[in-house]
Amino acid sequence: MPDATKPRRVRWVDLENPFVESLEGMTELLLIRHGEQQLQANMPMGDIVDAPLSPLGLEQARVVGERLAAVAVDAVYCSPLSRARVTGGEIARHHGLEPVVHEDLRELEQFCGAPQHLGVIDHYGAERFVELMREQNRTRLDSTWPDGEDMVAFRERVTGAIAGIAEANRGRRVVVACHAGVINHYLAHALASSVDQVFPLHHTSITTVRVDGDRVAVLSVNDFAHVHAVQTSRNDLNG
Numbered sequence: 001m002p003d004a005t006k007p008r009r010v011r012w013v014d015l016e017n018p019f020v021e022s023l024e025g026m027t028e029l030l031l032i033r034h035g036e037q038q039l040q041a042n043m044p045m046g047d048i049v050d051a052p053l054s055p056l057g058l059e060q061a062r063v064v065g066e067r068l069a070a071v072a073v074d075a076v077y078c079s080p081l082s083r084a085r086v087t088g089g090e091i092a093r094h095h096g097l098e099p100v101v102h103e104d105l106r107e108l109e110q111f112c113g114a115p116q117h118l119g120v121i122d123h124y125g126a127e128r129f130v131e132l133m134r135e136q137n138r139t140r141l142d143s144t145w146p147d148g149e150d151m152v153a154f155r156e157r158v159t160g161a162i163a164g165i166a167e168a169n170r171g172r173r174v175v176v177a178c179h180a181g182v183i184n185h186y187l188a189h190a191l192a193s194s195v196d197q198v199f200p201l202h203h204t205s206i207t208t209v210r211v212d213g214d215r216v217a218v219l220s221v222n223d224f225a226h227v228h229a230v231q232t233s234r235n236d237l238n239g
Contacts, residue, residue: 015210016217023210027166028173030068031183031207032091034083035060039238045123046116049109050081054238057083057203059230064204065090067226073097074172077165079105079179087204088177099177104161107179108154113147140195142181151196158182159189166211183207190216200239202227 010025035057039048053061068091078088078099088099114123121129136144143151158181165174180201187198190209201207202224210217 010212010215012215012217015212015215016219018219023171023173025170026210026212027169027171029162029166029209029211030071030073030173030175031162031186031209032064032087032175032177033180033183033201033203033205033207034079034081034087034177035064036203036235036238037083041237042119042121044117044119045111045114048111048120049107051083053083053086056231056235058086060204060227061087061090063226063229064206065094068175068206069094072173073175075100075169076175076177077102077105078177079107079182081106081179084177084179088175091175091177102161102165104157105176105178105182108142108181108185109149110142110145111147112149136197140197142185142196154181155185155189158185162186163211167213187218187221190218202234203238 014020015026035053037051037057038054039051043051064087073091073095076088076092076095076097076099078084078101080101080103084105085099085101092099111120111123124132132144132146136142142148142154162176162182165176181196183201184198185196187193187207187209188196191198199207199221201222204227205222205224207221207223208219210219
């Protein structure tokens with residue numbers, strides 16, 4: 001006899017169906033990268049960690065909030081970093097919600113082992129910094145950076161955080177305002193990818209996944225159609 005206390009096992013065909021009539025037994029997650037942050041060349045590494053949104057980033061946050069205003073959203077979670085909190089707040093306010101801050105959604109700390117008062121160029125040197133950037137782009141592995149957070153620990157905290165949010169919100173649609181590294185490592189885990197940077201993710205892009213326990217269906221990735229209303233070019237310093 002079936003155990004009535006266990007959640008209903010969702011058919012895979014329903015989990016990946018974009019037109020499914022009910023989210024019963026599953027969670028739909030809208031993973032939103034924050035708006036563009038205010039970065040500068042040779043910025044002190046300690047300031048990079050929680051850089052605020054740039055003027056363009058604020059506009060990106062506004063338009064993604066407006067885009068999702070007509071979508072039924074049951075909860076909004078966000079990283080503790082200001083760029084994600086502001087982005088999540090712009091989405092949440094259209095639904096009468098307050099973002100729930102989740103510490104484990106914070107971004108990968110690429111320079112946490114380096115002197116925080118130094119600029120990235122001061123620490124690595126211009127030539128070495130460019131070499132590291134090129135190596136990361138070539139391999140799509142975040143472990144390229146010698147002073148970064150442990151990759152295994154980062155992947156575990158990210159996947160654990162998002163899995164916990166999904167489990168606590170079965171039958172609901174939830175926004176998670178976070179970071180490119182967070183989203184990519186979650187997707188890398190879900191897709192069993194050998195690389196960390198699975199997809200290029202634009203600021204305030206929407207990545208939609210459905211979750212039922214350990215099953216994850218990726219419905220769409222890097223949807224940033226809304227930013228065309230406020231953006232016509234990209235600052236490569238802040239890609």
